[in-house]
Amino acid sequence: MAEPDSDDSLNPMSILIDELQNEDIQLRINSINKLSTIALALGVEKTRKLLAVVEEAIVREKAVESLRAISHEHSPSHLEDHFVPLVKRLVGGDLVNSRISACSLFSVCYPGVSIAIKAELLQCFRDLCSDDNLLVRCAAASNLGDFAKVLEIDDIKSEIIPIFSNLASDEQDSVRLLMVEMCVNIAQLLPQEALEALVMITLCHAGEDTSWRVRYMVADKFTELQTAVGPEITKTGLVPAFQNLMKDYEPEVRAAASHKLKEFCENLSADYRENVILTEILPFSQELVSDTNQHVRSALASVIMGLCPILGKDNTIEHLMPLFLALLRDECSDVRLNIISNLNCVKEVIGIQELSKFLLPTIMELAEDAKWRVRLVIVEYMPLLAGQFGLEFFDAQLHSLCMSWLVDHVYAIREAATNNLKKLVEQFGKEWALATVIPRVLTLSEEPNYLHRMTTLFCINVLSEVCGQDITTKHMLPTVLYMAGDPVANVRFNVAKSLQKIGSILENSTLQTEVKPILEKLTQDRDVDVKYFAQEALTVLFLA
Amino acid sequence: MIPGLGALTQDTLWCFSQLKGTVEIGATEADIISTVEFNHTGELLATGDKGGRVVIFQREQESKNQVHRRGEYNVYSTFQSHEPEFDYLKSLEIEEKINKIRWLPQQNAAYFLLSTNDKTVKLWKVSERDKRPEGYNLKDEEGRLRDPATITTLRVPVLRPMDLMVEATPRRVFANAHTYHINSISVNSDYETYMSADDLRINLWNFEITNQSFNIVDIKPANMEELTEVITAAEFHPHHCNTFVYSSSKGTIRLCDMRASALCDRHTKFFEEPEDPSNRSFFSEIISSISDVKFSHSGRYIMTRDYLTVKVWDLNMENRPIETYQVHDYLRSKLCSLYENDCIFDKFECVWNGSDSVIMTGSYNNFFRMFDRNTKRDVTLEASRENSKPRAILKPRKVCVGGKRRKDEISVDSLDFSKKILHTAWHPSENIIAVAATNNLYIFQDKVN
Numbered sequence: 001m002a003e004p005d006s007d008d009s010l011n012p013m014s015i016l017i018d019e020l021q022n023e024d025i026q027l028r029i030n031s032i033n034k035l036s037t038i039a040l041a042l043g044v045e046k047t048r049k050l051l052a053v054v055e056e057a058i059v060r061e062k063a064v065e066s067l068r069a070i071s072h073e074h075s076p077s078h079l080e081d082h083f084v085p086l087v088k089r090l091v092g093g094d095l096v097n098s099r100i101s102a103c104s105l106f107s108v109c110y111p112g113v114s115i116a117i118k119a120e121l122l123q124c125f126r127d128l129c130s131d132d133n134l135l136v137r138c139a140a141a142s143n144l145g146d147f148a149k150v151l152e153i154d155d156i157k158s159e160i161i162p163i164f165s166n167l168a169s170d171e172q173d174s175v176r177l178l179m180v181e182m183c184v185n186i187a188q189l190l191p192q193e194a195l196e197a198l199v200m201i202t203l204c205h206a207g208e209d210t211s212w213r214v215r216y217m218v219a220d221k222f223t224e225l226q227t228a229v230g231p232e233i234t235k236t237g238l239v240p241a242f243q244n245l246m247k248d249y250e251p252e253v254r255a256a257a258s259h260k261l262k263e264f265c266e267n268l269s270a271d272y273r274e275n276v277i278l279t280e281i282l283p284f285s286q287e288l289v290s291d292t293n294q295h296v297r298s299a300l301a302s303v304i305m306g307l308c309p310i311l312g313k314d315n316t317i318e319h320l321m322p323l324f325l326a327l328l329r330d331e332c333s334d335v336r337l338n339i340i341s342n343l344n345c346v347k348e349v350i351g352i353q354e355l356s357k358f359l360l361p362t363i364m365e366l367a368e369d370a371k372w373r374v375r376l377v378i379v380e381y382m383p384l385l386a387g388q389f390g391l392e393f394f395d396a397q398l399h400s401l402c403m404s405w406l407v408d409h410v411y412a413i414r415e416a417a418t419n420n421l422k423k424l425v426e427q428f429g430k431e432w433a434l435a436t437v438i439p440r441v442l443t444l445s446e447e448p449n450y451l452h453r454m455t456t457l458f459c460i461n462v463l464s465e466v467c468g469q470d471i472t473t474k475h476m477l478p479t480v481l482y483m484a485g486d487p488v489a490n491v492r493f494n495v496a497k498s499l500q501k502i503g504s505i506l507e508n509s510t511l512q513t514e515v516k517p518i519l520e521k522l523t524q525d526r527d528v529d530v531k532y533f534a535q536e537a538l539t540v541l542f543l544a
Numbered sequence: 545m546i547p548g549l550g551a552l553t554q555d556t557l558w559c560f561s562q563l564k565g566t567v568e569i570g571a572t573e574a575d576i577i578s579t580v581e582f583n584h585t586g587e588l589l590a591t592g593d594k595g596g597r598v599v600i601f602q603r604e605q606e607s608k609n610q611v612h613r614r615g616e617y618n619v620y621s622t623f624q625s626h627e628p629e630f631d632y633l634k635s636l637e638i639e640e641k642i643n644k645i646r647w648l649p650q651q652n653a654a655y656f657l658l659s660t661n662d663k664t665v666k667l668w669k670v671s672e673r674d675k676r677p678e679g680y681n682l683k684d685e686e687g688r689l690r691d692p693a694t695i696t697t698l699r700v701p702v703l704r705p706m707d708l709m710v711e712a713t714p715r716r717v718f719a720n721a722h723t724y725h726i727n728s729i730s731v732n733s734d735y736e737t738y739m740s741a742d743d744l745r746i747n748l749w750n751f752e753i754t755n756q757s758f759n760i761v762d763i764k765p766a767n768m769e770e771l772t773e774v775i776t777a778a779e780f781h782p783h784h785c786n787t788f789v790y791s792s793s794k795g796t797i798r799l800c801d802m803r804a805s806a807l808c809d810r811h812t813k814f815f816e817e818p819e820d821p822s823n824r825s826f827f828s829e830i831i832s833s834i835s836d837v838k839f840s841h842s843g844r845y846i847m848t849r850d851y852l853t854v855k856v857w858d859l860n861m862e863n864r865p866i867e868t869y870q871v872h873d874y875l876r877s878k879l880c881s882l883y884e885n886d887c888i889f890d891k892f893e894c895v896w897n898g899s900d901s902v903i904m905t906g907s908y909n910n911f912f913r914m915f916d917r918n919t920k921r922d923v924t925l926e927a928s929r930e931n932s933k934p935r936a937i938l939k940p941r942k943v944c945v946g947g948k949r950r951k952d953e954i955s956v957d958s959l960d961f962s963k964k965i966l967h968t969a970w971h972p973s974e975n976i977i978a979v980a981a982t983n984n985l986y987i988f989q990d991k992v993n
Contacts, residue, residue, distance in 0.1 A: 213803065
């Protein structure tokens with residue numbers, strides 16, 4: 001490695017190297033991130049000093065990452081002379097952390113070295129996999145897949161598979177659960193016959209492990225296992241396994257399986273998919289709808305609507321709609337939320353008329369739910385619903401709802417409802433706004449509660465844009481100007497802010513004759529904020 | 545008799561070794577020691593006090609000239625672990641008192657411990673600095689900046705010796721996970737996780753993650769009016785990282801296996817001794833409340849402390865303890881007055897010695913008791929300033945219940961109930977004990993012949 005030849009490039013290097021010893025952890029991490037750069041500057045000799053034996057895991061991990069990056073710069077002989085001894089030192093280290101770091105370094109130095117060294121490295125790795133310390137075994141186990149990638153197929157079969165079997169029956173469940181993921185990684189490297197055996201055995205043992213965490217991993221990695229084995233084995237082996245997971249007595253496992261429901265069904269082979277879902281999967285899903293644990297029901301609710309496109313309109317109406325409705329009426333708000341947020345895929349399949357017939361009563365209920373976040377989802381969903389259902393339907397069923405949100409107790413709802421109005425007016429037009437929305441908004445200015453009076457102003461802010469100059473000047477401006485005399489200061493300074501906002505679409509004559517006098521009066525207000533915002537408005541509108 | 549194994553025979557004599565702590569005048573409530581704990585090698589001894597401070601003592605290396613004198617403990621590090629806080633939502637003060645300290649097994653040159661008050665657990669790193677990096681590129685030895693133009697070659701700073709400095713830094717803060725007061729913390733044998741227990745819930749933490757914890761036990765009833773039992777102590781099994789126990793105010797112990805389910809509301813084992821009807825009184829339930837539970841080092845037994853007794857249970861037998869030791873049964877007739885002065889609610893801890901052959905617990909009047917499980921002998925000793933001459937042998941004390949009081953006995957009515965020994969610790973492998981008496985820390989060792 002050449003030393004940099006120009007003096008300029010030494011300075012940033014110096015800073016980086018000095019910062020390796022800095023008190024501040026963040027600076028040390030920065031330097032370690034640049035380890036590869038430092039190494040290039042220093043050359044091989046000096047780089048070897050920088051080892052990863054710190055207790056802060058994140059510093060260690062970054063250091064290991066950097067070592068892995070550096071290894072690519074090494075030629076095979078360099079690897080043998082310098083990198084492999086480094087790995088061996090870490091493996092033989094007394095401190096647990098050094099052995100943990102070593103586990104991640106095998107896959108980068110194995111390829112390219114001589115046969116003899118390869119054998120040594122394999123032995124080291126085997127030792128780490130049977131280390132007394134649990135953390136070391138876990139680190140080795142999580143790197144098994146990575147290491148296997150750089151081995152020949154025969155070596156995988158003869159070396160990795162036995163290690164895998166040992167770890168999969170380790171007495172500690174922390175190790176066993178890592179093997180589920182490794183199974184997926186290794187399966188991708190093997191030819192079909194070999195991997196089927198591997199996966200099915202793993203599935204069998206892990207799926208019935210007494211420790212729930214291992215079974216949870218099976219559920220979590222289920223769709224990956226499914227991709228590995230292919231359609232035949234899926235039908236005969238995986239479907240029963242999935243059923244077992246869905247009725248596992250541990251709620252965490254059932255929830256994990258529920259999360260994978262849609263993906264699993266999607267990946268089933270088209271020729272038997274519909275049948276399997278209807279006869280094998282749905283009965284279990286029905287049980288899950290009334291599961292005692294709310295997280296299970298919530299997980300189910302977040303994915304179950306994804307089955308609609310797979311099953312088609314008739315099946316959806318007959319088999320899935322009852323499930324959706326049950327979940328929509330769940331006592332837990334998260335469950336209801338998950339259904340509402342995913343109505344789109346149902347709508348695509350069965351059409352808006354069917355959907356509204358089924359869902360409208362429940363939507364109305366949810367719009368008045370005690371939890372404001374549930375109400376918020378309905379508010380935000382409203383423009384879409386309105387667009388789908390059409391003007392007549394909207395006016396008849398949903399209009400009063402939208403207006404009532406404007407005076408909700410929770411500010412977030414009032415704010416969302418205001419934005420909602422804007423989108424509705426964009427859809428239905430200004431004439432509609434003038435006839436139905438604006439009168440109601442203006443009456444809010446007479447409310448005894450100052451928060452409602454302010455809502456009027458916020459609504460006018462957004463409506464002015466979409467309604468245009470004419471309507472704004474004739475119908476909304478008078479109210480704004482009138483409210484300049486409100487007894488509450490917050491209202492008055494919001495008047496100033498409103499005038500500033502809507503001023504940009506008003507005619508100049510209007511600004512001069514009507515807006516300016518009011519703003520000037522507000523600059524003499526007794527409240528300092530009112531004066532400030534009034535002055536701002538005058539400046540921005542060039543009326544000062 | 546192999547020295548250091550700690551069996552209590554007639555040959556074992558305990559001597560005063562050291563006294564730490566402020567003098568009587570000027571001692572404030574903040575100085576009251578609230579927890580004592582040796583680390584896994586016994587090299588370090590940590591104490592926490594009501595003022596939120598942690599003091600760590602280190603055993604000095606045994607000198608070659610005085611082979612029969614065991615190393616003494618000297619102050620190694622002192623730091624403020626917790627500060628008083630105010631919960632604005634509930635308008636309640638959060639005390640800074642350190643409830644528990646637990647050491648982590650050593651993984652590198654630094655020492656790590658967990659300390660907790662009622663609401664927040666903190667991970668502290670105590671490390672020595674005896675080297676300083678020298679040979680910076682951009683600074684000279686006095687710290688003045690060098691002109692970058694003068695640098696012609698790069699070097700890596702090397703470490704050179706300096707005077708020893710011990711620094712304690714907070715590494716993690718685990719907050720906002722407990723509604724009720726934390727009474728226990730326990731480090732898991734997997735070195736990755738630990739648990740914290742309050743009155744109604746137990747949470748499992750990963751050392752690396754401070755903003756999330758798993759709730760593994762929740763005994764809060766849906767209707768708080770149905771509450772009859774609270775969690776009083778909890779501990780992980782010393783070897784099996786998925787097993788833990790927790791004790792309750794009703795005198796029961798539950799053993800749970802985390803592999804069985806994510807929420808361990810259903811116990812795997814339930815330890816309860818049927819009540820002795822002849823001893824039943826108005827105070828039966830209060831004095832059956834377990835104040836401390838400890839696994840033996842072997843992991844085969846658990847020891848529990850309730851108000852009047854210490855019990856040893858075999859993990860394989862749930863229906864009764866295998867041993868029961870009376871700590872101060874003479875108080876049984878005084879329960880009424882002890883209830884009135886609140887002493888009946890004192891929470892005494894208990895400890896095993898390194899070989900699990902002797903157990904120790906505290907009592908009133910600065911007395912503490914040791915029970916040898918093999919010989920069935922027991923002894924009462926006192927932590928007092930009168931016996932504070934170096935290597936002075938502690939004389940066994942006796943409380944007399946009847947009328948005739950011998951010269952060196954003390955009558956029950958003369959006991960000072962304000963002098964209580966709640967916290968004690970036993971060195972993991974030697975006969976060295978640390979006894980906290982209000983604001984004083986006594987260290988006793990067995991006599992080396």
